Amino acid sequence: MISSLASKWLPTQRTKIDINDDGTNLTATVVSFGKIKSGELKNESGRTMTLQGAGFAAAFGMDDETFTMAPSASQWSDPDLPHQFTTESGVMAKFSWRGG
Numbered sequence: 001m002i003s004s005l006a007s008k009w010l011p012t013q014r015t016k017i018d019i020n021d022d023g024t025n026l027t028a029t030v031v032s033f034g035k036i037k038s039g040e041l042k043n044e045s046g047r048t049m050t051l052q053g054a055g056f057a058a059a060f061g062m063d064d065e066t067f068t069m070a071p072s073a074s075q076w077s078d079p080d081l082p083h084q085f086t087t088e089s090g091v092m093a094k095f096s097w098r099g100g
Helices: 055-060
Strands: 017-021 025-030 034-039 050-052 066-069 072-076 085-087
Touching: none
Parallel strands: none
Antiparallel strands: 017 025, 025 034, 034 072, 050 066, 072 085
16 A cells, blocks of 8 residues: 555665653654654643544554544755655554555
8 A cells, every 4th residue: 555655666775763752752863864753742631642433444454443542843855865754643452564
């Protein structure tokens, strides 16, 4: 499904990824390509907020149709891509790498 979203596939590159999970936020840095910081969104009483019934989750192999709301900020760039991009939203969920 994801392959249909890209018009040109670039060769695979190997690089170092530094990951830090302090229990509240997850931060990952992919050498010079980019970084992401994400953490669970909590309501006023401290409970984790979720998105349920997310039917599109099945297309990505998610274990169920529930996502944990996890706002994130990321920035990515690569000289082989047409432009740099950033994101400011996100969710977390368990998924399987197995094909269906």
